[in-house]
Amino acid sequence: GGDLAAYCLMLGDDALIASHRLQEWCTHGPELEDEVALANIGLDLLGQARLLLTRAGKADGTDRDEDAFAYFRAEGGFRNTRLVEAPNGDFAFSMARLLVFSAHRLALLDRLTDSRDPVLAAVAAKGVKEVTYHRDYAAGWVVRLGDGTSLSHQRMQDGLAALWPLVDELFQPHPVEHRLACAGVGVDPSTLRAEFDAVLAQILDKATLNRPTVDPAQAGGRDGQHSEALGTLLTEMQSVARAHPEATW
């Protein structure tokens, strides 16, 4: 129960925080078509987060609901990777992040459709279709920006470079992931790296971009060790809910 709950929080928090960063693009996108697409992707991820957080509250026996997890945990209780909490940067950084996140998540959900946990398997089955679209959308922009103007090429390359130190954490197996992978419930993310690298290589090649060669940054998100950015994000996200702890909405 404990491991499954922790695992649901990892996958759920990744989706919740990634969705928040996409929500921040709202009314700031480069085109209306992107407003629609970014909101759609944000909604899909929010939906995944809700199912996963609800599952966590069942699995750990506390019966906490999705909102208890989203609004009344402190920063150190969040299990997302640092990749998703990094501030949006420019559109190039945001698209690079969405590509990396979606490529990782698609590989993950694809394996997870075979999970012995029926809820995880169902979330994954639904998520695979959604995240395929997310990845294709992000890849489309990475290619157009990479192979667009010299300015957009530079920004895309800079965005990738800024992002790349955060990539490794996605593939570092946490003990919980390791145990659940052995039990046929979860996925060991290190087994996804080859597929991810191949997908990225293909897209970056088409985009005339170089894969950055930078050292990985400090990880720790899966253990609740986050960057300063998450605190600011949660302050905003949780503000209304916490101002009215007795309220129902």
Add this chain to the structure above:
Amino acid sequence: GGDLAAYCLMLGDDALIASHRLQEWCTHGPELEDEVALANIGLDLLGQARLLLTRAGKADGTDRDEDAFAYFRAEGGFRNTRLVEAPNGDFAFSMARLLVFSAHRLALLDRLTDSRDPVLAAVAAKGVKEVTYHRDYAAGWVVRLGDGTSLSHQRMQDGLAALWPLVDELFQPHPVEHRLACAGVGVDPSTLRAEFDAVLAQILDKATLNRPTVDPAQAGGRDGQHSEALGTLLTEMQSVARAHPEATW
């Protein structure tokens, strides 16, 4: 008691929120000298706010302290003008705002040194010296940017234009101000307009800038009717204090 408390909140909230906007410049200023100056001005205004909020808690008989007012009032309880809550914009907007705010406040505090309320008179006496420096600092930048490069001239003129609709509110007498002015305790702000206009005319002339001709925006800050920006500001300002309502710091 009630009028005096309300008046202290008006002057105190103006200082508190103006200080917050200056705090946001910290580590983002154009030069180290400006980091020092902006922090100094922010500190002066914070000091004025603390004295005035404390006075409000005595005057209204509730004995609330400065932190009760700063951290545990909702948005509608804040009595500051909309000028001070507007987001910082660029350095030109921020300097235009600081000039307008300081020129207004200097004229106000100068009269208030004669207040029959000894606390207000003392706050004003100390404040006059501080705000004289604030005004001179802001005027220095308005002149240098106005009469600097063509880019800085344009930005300064745009900043002034964006700001100007918020100026009128500073000089619209609230019933509380009117009553306290009659009682020799407060100042009717409409009596400060001529002095303010003369000071601004001189500085804008030196800065080769035109005084904008735009209609005033909707006011209402003195009655707790604020722009969307104040809610976001307070969410941030109050976040830690409200997360730990039982704590002492």
Add this chain to the structure above:
Amino acid sequence: MTSALQEYFDATIANEQRIEPRDWVPDGYRKTMVRQIAQHAHSEIIGMQPEGNWITRAPSLRRKAILLAKVQDEAGHGLYLYAAAETLGADRTELTENLIAGRQKYSSIFNYPTLTYADVGVIGWLVDGAAICNQVPLCRSSYGPYARAMIRICKEESFHQRQGYELLMTMMRGTQAQRDMVQEATNRWWWPALMMFGPPDADSTNTAQSMAWKIKRHTNDELRQRFVDMSVPQARALGVSLPDPQLRWNPEREHHDFGDIDWVEFKRVVSGHGPCNAERVAIRKAAHEEGAWVREAASAYAEKHAREEVMT
């Protein structure tokens, strides 16, 4: 020649048939339609802001999903409507530039601030409610692409309206602070919502021609009355009061009488001096300008690869 076309146009209108993009239309009709559709499109896009302001702060994940979906729908409405305007020869980029330069208007209602989460509900209830009153007759607009867009938009808007009302119902069953928020938001939005129907018929200049062209079906005052009559029982069911001491049922008219609208405020807001006009346009302008390099890259890419296809 033109006179035969004019006759055909007039007959189409008279027979309640629809004008389609291929049809000849008089210049005045084209200009009026483009203006009407563009203003409507701009309103959808600017209208994303007051609610978008609360997405990241929504107090439950369910409400967050509802709000995000709603704001997304508004972007979608903007897209259909700009597409409808393009069928009349307008250019979307040009329309956007008209908006951010202040040359074209959008609904004044979006120049009021959203100050609490109750505003999200009240916008759904009153603002979308008023919009629906205005728009349902437009589903029978003589201009086909607009009429069809309105059918889809009205369907989604009434969904939004119900969701807004449901949020308010939930809040009214919550804490006293929540009830106070709902009442306070109702007080702030009621009069601006009444202004959404435009100036009184006596001062409304374009109505006659627009009615003749069947691109407007009811007068401003008729629609406003319908909205008031619809809202009073809804307010009662919700348990909020409407901020108008003169509001009462008039059994002779079989309508509610209501107080005088502050047309001075209306004109101030319409002419650009409402509480949020400057911010709303500034945000749209910033998004457009900051997105320029992205759009340029997309064009450069498309051009490069179109060329390649030709060459290989």
Add this chain to the structure above:
Amino acid sequence: MTSALQEYFDATIANEQRIEPRDWVPDGYRKTMVRQIAQHAHSEIIGMQPEGNWITRAPSLRRKAILLAKVQDEAGHGLYLYAAAETLGADRTELTENLIAGRQKYSSIFNYPTLTYADVGVIGWLVDGAAICNQVPLCRSSYGPYARAMIRICKEESFHQRQGYELLMTMMRGTQAQRDMVQEATNRWWWPALMMFGPPDADSTNTAQSMAWKIKRHTNDELRQRFVDMSVPQARALGVSLPDPQLRWNPEREHHDFGDIDWVEFKRVVSGHGPCNAERVAIRKAAHEEGAWVREAASAYAEKHAREEVMT
């Protein structure tokens, strides 16, 4: 000629007198001093960020004033120190560009994040405490302008250190959540604070020459030991534990023994891969670049009016 100057320089150092800007100095001394002062200045400026992060969120107005004043002091320290470097012929703009291009370093401690308000207190207690251990001997640096800057800086830093410790004392008397925050922040900052004294003496390359020039007065390990001995009773008085199971009093050495420092982590952070290196430099770079038009305007204004004075 040079040899007479060299003798005078050597004698000044030997007699514990101060080198002043007008004095001849060997190239190596100048380069080493510029690097030392610039790194120190950069550290003050980058060091504004981890604490500056909390100014707008400080939980009481008194703490906000203390924190804002402290961060302002750091900007002031940066100013004195850049001025001291300029007396050796360095150029402040160039030094700033070295910083943002990653060509010059700053203290690695500022590459760790501040995650709660307790971090503000722990930075005061441990980070400023370690800085003071490092810097008090530098008040006797052979280079006069630096030594004088250090006297002023040390005075202000010990004030900051006391304020940080007092905040922690207050928090430890508060709620359990506050006590937990203090302990957790202590756990995160203790080891990085020990790393502030630099690599162990055995691996420290510049120490001998710097000691000879009297711009360094104690070895890294001596200073680190002094800091540990000072901090242990402070932690006890505060009621927090230090995260080192091997930490204990050694009556023979009359010093505390302590565990091994993770020098691999140290090197990773120093070489730019700590938790916040990229953000810290990016913020400084953005401020510098976004301020360019302001600085250009100031120069243009100054030049214009200097010309006018000459012409009139």
